Amino acid sequence: MLFFLVLGEPVLKSRIKYNTASFVTSAPDITKLPADTGIEVAFAGRSNAGKSSALNALTDQKLARTSKTPGRTQLINTFELADVDDMRLIDLPGYGFAKVPIEMKKKWQKSLGEYLQKRQSLKGIVVLMDIRHPLKDLDRDLINWAVGSEIPVLALLTKADKLKQGPRKSQVLSVRRELSELDGDITVHAFSSLKGTGLPEVAKKLDEWYLGPIVAIPPADTE
Numbered sequence: 001m002l003f004f005l006v007l008g009e010p011v012l013k014s015r016i017k018y019n020t021a022s023f024v025t026s027a028p029d030i031t032k033l034p035a036d037t038g039i040e041v042a043f044a045g046r047s048n049a050g051k052s053s054a055l056n057a058l059t060d061q062k063l064a065r066t067s068k069t070p071g072r073t074q075l076i077n078t079f080e081l082a083d084v085d086d087m088r089l090i091d092l093p094g095y096g097f098a099k100v101p102i103e104m105k106k107k108w109q110k111s112l113g114e115y116l117q118k119r120q121s122l123k124g125i126v127v128l129m130d131i132r133h134p135l136k137d138l139d140r141d142l143i144n145w146a147v148g149s150e151i152p153v154l155a156l157l158t159k160a161d162k163l164k165q166g167p168r169k170s171q172v173l174s175v176r177r178e179l180s181e182l183d184g185d186i187t188v189h190a191f192s193s194l195k196g197t198g199l200p201e202v203a204k205k206l207d208e209w210y211l212g213p214i215v216a217i218p219p220a221d222t223e
């Protein structure tokens with residue numbers, strides 16, 4: 001693992017250059033997505049949870065459209081990483097937004113469900129939840145589904161800048177405690193696109209999903 005010591009704090013350097021990501025396509029359903037090969041990591045969560053903002057923070061670009069109005073991302077947006085082969089980031093439409101015409105809602109939820117169930121290249125899900133209102137029913141459904149499908153989850157408690165340090169820590173601990181009961185591959189972190197909180201941890205987890213864990217190499221035998 002690449003560690004750099006800055007003022008005594010270990011700073012993690014990611015193995016993949018996420019700022020090389022570029023837009024590939026916006027798909028209304030999974031048939032319009034790029035070929036289902038390689039590795040995909042999808043950003044999912046309730047409408048307005050901060051999915052697109054998190055993708056933009058990770059890639060250090062204005063790639064995904066963000067909005068104050070929930071329901072901005074209505075298509076499956078695909079971005080590819082340039083410095084690794086056949087690896088993509090996916091911005092999924094948000095769920096749980098009430099004020100959407102029922103026909104539209106049905107269409108999105110169908111494409112979201114199909115994506116989650118059928119996409120072979122999906123290797124990890126980032127589930128984004130507002131730190132002030134985590135683990136709503138649909139979040140739990142998604143996380144339970146991922147655990148049942150043996151897909152690892154990175155749960156990000158977004159907009160962490162909205163809480164002071166004390167309540168922020170206790171929210172992280174309580175979500176961690178609750179999700180640990182599911183017995184899945186689940187990691188929980190506080191996150192803020194605004195302040196960059198949790199970004200190194202996200203990059204580290206995605207590196208692991210795309211490239212595999214770092215295997216410690218034993219020192220060479222000098223004899």
Ligand SMILES: Nc1nc2c(ncn2[C@@H]2O[C@H](COP(=O)(O)OP(=O)(O)OP(=O)(O)O)[C@@H](O)[C@H]2O)c(=O)[nH]1
Nearest residue numbers: 048049050051052053066067071072073094193194
């Ligand atoms: N304070 C604060 N606001 C944030 C943060 N991340 C996102 N927001 C705001 O939350 C709103 C929604 O952000 P988006 O990134 O568009 O959310 P989304 O999950 O992609 O929403 P949909 O595409 O509608 O599902 C915007 O007004 C953002 O500016 C954050 O870290 N801190």
Ligand SMILES: [Mg+2]
Nearest residue numbers: 051052072073
């Ligand atoms: Mg969005």
